[in-house]
Amino acid sequence: MTAHSGAWTAEQPPTVMIDASRGEVLPRTVAYCRETGSSLVACASDIGPDGDPLLAELARSVTVVRAVNLSLGHWLQDHLLSVAGRLLRSSAMPLPRVALLERHTLAKRDRPSASARSLAATWEAHAGGPAVDEVASFRAGHQVSEHAVRLDFADESLTLHHDVRDLAAAVPGALAVAAWAHDAPAGLVTVKQVYDGLFFGPSRDTDRDRPSARESSFAET
DSSP states (O other), X not given: OEEOSSOEEOSSOOSEEEEOSOGGGHHHHHHHHHHHOOEEEEOOSOOOTTHHHHHHHHTTTSEEEEOSOOOHHHHHHHHHHHHHHHHHHTSSSOOOEEEEEEEEOTTOOSSSOHHHHHHHHHHHHHHOSSOXXXXXXXXXXXXXXXXXXXXXXXXXXXXXXXEEOOGGGGHHHHHHHHHHHHTOOSEEEEHHHHHHHXXXXXXXXXXXXXXXXXXXXXXXX
């Protein structure tokens, strides 16, 4: 398939579309998937205020994966943060104060990034305590991005740091998610749910919803 600002051409409609463009392109992508029956992996960080309703409506007829970050490192960072939150929540120890720093190049338009917002939501959902103190955005430096989650205890700190140096980091995840979406039933899921299912399977409890549940509601948690 060939796509540019003027037209999209394909000898045969794709079974899965991966949209990593900008939010303003999403309505056109959704219309194409609705017309062709192609599944959609929506990767844009900022999909705009109408993005979530568009994806929910499309998910009534095809598989839709909302992927704010396709890299395996981000999923591991997010999963470790959720484990830390659950462990600390179940203990008698006071919860740490938490802050996030995300860095992108000057070309990054939205701030804070969707990945940073997702990490903050993960902590708040699984720790069940105070909200993240601050999500700070830094626009400078080399490709591609960094996300650091700092947990400050009374006398020590722990930082979960993810550094992406090449966009190729997203390729294995994009291929794995596209392969999963190829024959999945219609519904709206997050990339976290897809990875949880691929790595843990349906028999292991990860305290997070899995793709097999095919829930229609969407939330990056």
